Amino acid sequence: MSKHFETEAIRTQTERSQFSEHSTPLYVTSSFVFDDAEEMRASFAEEKQRNLYSRFTNPNTTEFVDKIVKMEGAEAGYAFATGMSAIFTTFAALLSAGDHVVSCRSVFGSTHNMFTKYLPKWNIETSYFKVDEVDLLESLIKENTKILYIESPTNPGVDILDLELIGKICKKHNLIYVVDNCFATPYIQQPIKFGADLVIHSATKLIDGQGRVLGGVTVGKADLMREIYLFARNTGPAMSPFNAWVLSKSLETLSVRVEQHAKNAKKLAKFLEKSEHVKMVKYPFLKSHPQYKVAKKQMKLGGNIVAFEIKGGLEAGRKFLDNIKMCSLSANLGDTRTIVTHPSSTTHGRLSEEDRLEVGITNGLVRISVGLENITDIIADIKQALQSN
Structure with missing residues (x-):
């Protein structure tokens, strides 16, 4: 069966x-x-x-x-x-x-x-x-x-x-x-x-x-x-x-976890789209995503990763991370805890700037692995960190 x-x-x-x-x-x-x-x-x-x-x-x-x-x-x-x-x-x-x-x-x-x-x-x-x-x-x-x-x-x-x-x-x-x-x-x-x-x-x-x-x-x-x-x-x-x-x-809990991760991530992505401090947001199930139609064809949900670019480049990105209070600064992803990463100085930091830019990793790019905390608390932390810039 x-x-x-x-x-x-x-x-x-x-x-x-x-x-x-x-x-x-x-x-x-x-x-x-x-x-x-x-x-x-x-x-x-x-x-x-x-x-x-x-x-x-x-x-x-x-x-x-x-x-x-x-x-x-x-x-x-x-x-x-x-x-x-x-x-x-x-x-x-x-x-x-x-x-x-x-x-x-x-x-x-x-x-x-x-x-x-x-x-x-x-x-x-x-x-x-x-x-x-x-x-x-x-x-x-x-x-x-x-x-x-x-x-x-x-x-x-x-x-x-x-x-x-x-x-x-x-x-x-x-x-x-x-x-x-x-x-x-x-x-x-x-x-x-x-x-x-x-x-x-x-x-x-x-x-x-x-x-x-x-x-x-x-x-x-x-x-x-x-x-x-x-x-x-x-x-x-x-x-x-x-x-x-x-x-x-x-x-055994993957399905229920991923459902909530994706639900939180989409809400955060929509919030970031409206922020005056953000230059660009990418999330597969946002209609603004360049491959939105392909994502909808082959994916059940948009996942838990949100990428966005802060206005102000490298310095603004570092300042944003320094002002995070609740979310974690880590190179991991997929945790119950929301994790904020600055790829150009961490996961892709060993690449040359030319190599990073070739794949869209600008100095102001931030990757958020959206966790399972209450979405209101996640957004509040991201919002206050953005406003501190």
């Missing part, structure tokens, strides 16, 4: 132990035992599917991955220690020296550094297209292009890419289509429905939702995930059982 999203998030679980527990217990063990030599041999030969060692699988990581697989409509998955380990391992497992990647230019700072600083060490090149240059995308594809990678919504500018359109291009050119779905979560959109082969999440963000643990996950086609699993099994970027246990429980 097909179950709804919320039900799968709660009722997908590992088999109960002999103690018949209602809630899945924490399996804090590095390894698992065998009844005899033959069982051990068959297990390591993968003739028998069972837990061997927690770097490979663990009941807690299995449960967490199974939930994400169902939520995203995928075939298989693997859980990682962090979001960046999920991204790096996915690329390292699937690429070889001489391969080529095409990516949207608007990506997380560490992902950009991976493309420009580390993958070139193995003779892997990356070509970028801007969010408003999708029509030029096909001209970047070469004979050795293997992966096309995007974020949508993007970090930190909250731009939207047409998942279906890019999916058709990937299918036409036989490319592996990888989507970072971190800002949306599987509750808001499922890129596989639009042609994605693999979907990546930093589970540290909205999936955890409470700023407690680190984690990452990649899900998608079984044959691709097999390569990723084998690479991860041998290189060791596995998620810990404790983090998997926390994240699996977090998924």
